[in-house]
Amino acid sequence: MWKPGNSAPDSLRGEAPSEVNSQMFQASLASTLPINVHRRQILYALEKHKVVVIVGETGSGKSTQIPRFLLEGGWCEKNYQVVCSQPRRLAAVKLAERVGSEVRFKHGAGAVGYKVRFDDQTDSQTKIKFVTDGILVRESLSDPLLDDYSVCIVDEAHERNLNQDVLFGLLKKIRKRRPNLRIIVCSATIDAEAFLNFFCGDKEKAKVENTTLAGPSTSGDASDGVIISVDGRQHPVESMYLIEPCSNYLESSCSTVLSIHESEPDGDILIFLPTADDIERCIAMTDDMQKQNKSPKKLQLVLMPLYAALPVHLQKMPFTPTPNKRKAIFATSIAETSITLPRVKYVVDAGFVKLPFFDADKGFERLVVTNVSKASANQRAGRAGRTSPGKCYRLYPHSSFLQFPDQTPPEISRTPLSSFILTMKALGIDNIMKFDLLTPPSVESMCFALEELFAIGAIDEKCALVEGVGDLLAEFPVEVKLGRSLLAAFEFGCVEEVISVAAASQVQNVFHYARNPAQKQNRDAAVSEYVHNSGDHLTFANIFDDQQWKDGNLCRERYLNFRALQKANEVRGQLRGYCRRLAGGVKNLPSVGVGEEESDVLILKALTKGHIFNVAKISSDGKYRTLRGDNTVTVSPMSLYSSFGKYSEYIIFSYTEDDPRNFGQLQLVNCSAINGQWLAEEAKDKQQKGQFSLFVQR
Numbered sequence: 001m002w003k004p005g006n007s008a009p010d011s012l013r014g015e016a017p018s019e020v021n022s023q024m025f026q027a028s029l030a031s032t033l034p035i036n037v038h039r040r041q042i043l044y045a046l047e048k049h050k051v052v053v054i055v056g057e058t059g060s061g062k063s064t065q066i067p068r069f070l071l072e073g074g075w076c077e078k079n080y081q082v083v084c085s086q087p088r089r090l091a092a093v094k095l096a097e098r099v100g101s102e103v104r105f106k107h108g109a110g111a112v113g114y115k116v117r118f119d120d121q122t123d124s125q126t127k128i129k130f131v132t133d134g135i136l137v138r139e140s141l142s143d144p145l146l147d148d149y150s151v152c153i154v155d156e157a158h159e160r161n162l163n164q165d166v167l168f169g170l171l172k173k174i175r176k177r178r179p180n181l182r183i184i185v186c187s188a189t190i191d192a193e194a195f196l197n198f199f200c201g202d203k204e205k206a207k208v209e210n211t212t213l214a215g216p217s218t219s220g221d222a223s224d225g226v227i228i229s230v231d232g233r234q235h236p237v238e239s240m241y242l243i244e245p246c247s248n249y250l251e252s253s254c255s256t257v258l259s260i261h262e263s264e265p266d267g268d269i270l271i272f273l274p275t276a277d278d279i280e281r282c283i284a285m286t287d288d289m290q291k292q293n294k295s296p297k298k299l300q301l302v303l304m305p306l307y308a309a310l311p312v313h314l315q316k317m318p319f320t321p322t323p324n325k326r327k328a329i330f331a332t333s334i335a336e337t338s339i340t341l342p343r344v345k346y347v348v349d350a351g352f353v354k355l356p357f358f359d360a361d362k363g364f365e366r367l368v369v370t371n372v373s374k375a376s377a378n379q380r381a382g383r384a385g386r387t388s389p390g391k392c393y394r395l396y397p398h399s400s401f402l403q404f405p406d407q408t409p410p411e412i413s414r415t416p417l418s419s420f421i422l423t424m425k426a427l428g429i430d431n432i433m434k435f436d437l438l439t440p441p442s443v444e445s446m447c448f449a450l451e452e453l454f455a456i457g458a459i460d461e462k463c464a465l466v467e468g469v470g471d472l473l474a475e476f477p478v479e480v481k482l483g484r485s486l487l488a489a490f491e492f493g494c495v496e497e498v499i500s501v502a503a504a505s506q507v508q509n510v511f512h513y514a515r516n517p518a519q520k521q522n523r524d525a526a527v528s529e530y531v532h533n534s535g536d537h538l539t540f541a542n543i544f545d546d547q548q549w550k551d552g553n554l555c556r557e558r559y560l561n562f563r564a565l566q567k568a569n570e571v572r573g574q575l576r577g578y579c580r581r582l583a584g585g586v587k588n589l590p591s592v593g594v595g596e597e598e599s600d601v602l603i604l605k606a607l608t609k610g611h612i613f614n615v616a617k618i619s620s621d622g623k624y625r626t627l628r629g630d631n632t633v634t635v636s637p638m639s640l641y642s643s644f645g646k647y648s649e650y651i652i653f654s655y656t657e658d659d660p661r662n663f664g665q666l667q668l669v670n671c672s673a674i675n676g677q678w679l680a681e682e683a684k685d686k687q688q689k690g691q692f693s694l695f696v697q698r
């Protein structure tokens with residue numbers, strides 16, 4: 001069933017006799033989920049209505065069972081597929097494994113597949129397809145009416161990521177052209193009426209089903225939409241709050257994990273923290289505290305991280321049984337929705353999330369650690385009690401919870417929109433302001449994105465996609481800055497090196513933090529062996545140029561984050577595949593090597609083409625100011641440029657974040673020295689000299 005050369009996910013591999021029993025067991029467990037009571041109601045609603053909004057508690061069975069109902073209800077006949085989109089790739093992969101193992105007994109091993117960025121595990125036999133929201137949007141570029149699908153399920157709709165919002169608008173358009181298409185929108189916590197109004201509008205009557213009715217409704221015409229509420233969850237989750245706010249959520253997380261381990265019966269613990277760095281620190285702190293506490297324990301406690309920038313084999317570990325041991329899994333919001341970690345009974349929620357926010361005043365995105373929404377907190381709690389009753393320890397008072405926003409603000413209202421605009425243009429939607437969106441984007445962020453796209457040459461002065469740049473970038477699987485740098489790398493013959501830079505930029509924390517001055521001294525000595533004096537970007541390329549990064553021990557000595565490098569290397573492989581296809585199937589991609597002045601200039605020039613909007617110039621007070629927005633900024637102390645970079649009037653940077661030492665100020669992450677002359681050349685190239693000379697003269 002799987003494409004040659006690809007291995008199937010664990011639970012979808014060849015059938016051993018014992019597996020058959022386990023599948024029958026899983027299928028019988030599935031039939032006890034609360035959503036089963038609504039099976040007929042959902043199938044009937046879908047016969048009668050084009051849009052069905054399903055609201056059901058976490059763990060009621062929406063993500064796993066609805067696709068199965070549809071398969072069994074005949075929605076995959078005549079070569080149609082049912083597609084279910086998820087915000088995150090981990091959820092899409094895990095759901096495909098789970099649903100695959102539930103249905104394979106009846107429908108064959110290939111009935112369920114998944115498609116996520118860089119990994120397509122579907123073929124002509126696939127009937128239920130789990131994808132990420134971004135993949136479904138991309139599919140609509142080549143198949144504008146999504147003709148392969150009879151039903152599109154958009155799951156976890158409360159997340160309102162940018163791709164979901166595009167999908168809602170597209171599906172609304174498509175359903176007018178394809179009356180046979182059915183749309184299901186699912187979540188535990190959405191404003192169902194708002195979604196129904198969006199799809200059905202005032203003219204078409206929206207109908208709310210009686211929530212307790214298990215049977216079919218008898219009214220409404222086929223153009224109606226309908227809301228179905230699914231009551232109840234399989235197992236209860238008890239939520240507990242702190243009486244007083246805690247002063248240090250990392251310490252509080254560690255001590256809560258250890259006290260659960262000492263006092264609560266068996267069951268794994270899932271801890272939600274905002275960043276990968278917090279996770280690594282919290283694991284180290286818990287480990288230290290555990291070693292100091294010598295009292296005998298019934299069970300050994302194993303500490304594991306789970307975040308997006310981990311290599312795939314480490315992301316799988318929390319899902320693997322550890323007999324006679326209790327797992328404490330420290331996760332970001334990657335584990336918040338759709339996934340089931342079967343043995344988790346306890347959730348510890350620090351109540352924070354790291355989110356990008358576009359600051360229209362500064363003209364830059366800021367990564368901010370902020371309170372989660374009530375919807376997210378409830379999703380997190382929902383990870384306990386999936387296979388038995390559970391408990392959620394919230395590390396904040398109930399009064400704080402009540403002040404959390406109901407929902408996280410939609411991504412469209414808080415992030416830069418360059419990729420979004422490119423996608424819309426590639427879809428042929430030129431007047432974006434007229435495209436039907438649940439929340440319209442702000443004029444400021446649209447202008448900012450259009451300017452950036454113009455500056456990198458993706459659109460022309462009439463805002464049309466530039467052939468050979470804009471159209472390619474719309475399909476590139478990385479953000480536009482890196483995509484543009486990769487395209488430029490073909491021009492400069494340094495594709496391999498820019499791939500390394502792009503891959504390392506996708507994972508955070510390539511280097512381990514130095515936590516005190518002594519560590520910093522050691523780190524600086526270790527890092528000096530491979531650092532490039534232009535700063536971070538060429539150091540990334542250097543690390544991959546030198547095969548020694550593959551040695552975990554050596555990485556530790558050199559303060560390199562082995563896990564992050566493994567992940568970056570995975571991404572390198574994926575980007576290489578993409579670039580090879582782009583170059584017409586060539587085997588060897590152009591490479592110049594790192595370390596010779598001439599080749600280094602080529603790599604930095606390619607990067608400058610993509611980062612033309614992310615340039616800072618030193619001003620007379622000795623501080624850097626961004627050319628765009630004229631913000632006074634500092635270089636992040638984590639950037640190697642701050643300790644090792646040669647002085648440069650101009651630098652490029654990957655992104656900005658809040659400076660923890662200066663409230664309200666931005667700091668630049670991943671910085672490299674460039675030559676200001678390249679900016680002028682770039683401006684000349686594009687005949688935009690007037691625009692760029694403004695920057696250069698400042």
Ligand SMILES: Nc1ncnc2c1ncn2[C@@H]1O[C@H](COP(=O)(O)OP(=O)(O)OP(=O)(O)O)[C@@H](O)[C@H]1O
Binds near residue numbers: 187340386
């Ligand atoms: N991998 C798994 N291992 C064990 N049980 C599972 C697994 N996946 C799902 N389940 C069972 O199926 C139940 C329903 O899961 P499902 O993901 O369909 O719920 P949901 O309603 O979509 O919840 P959420 O909104 O939290 O994603 C879980 O609570 C659990 O009991």
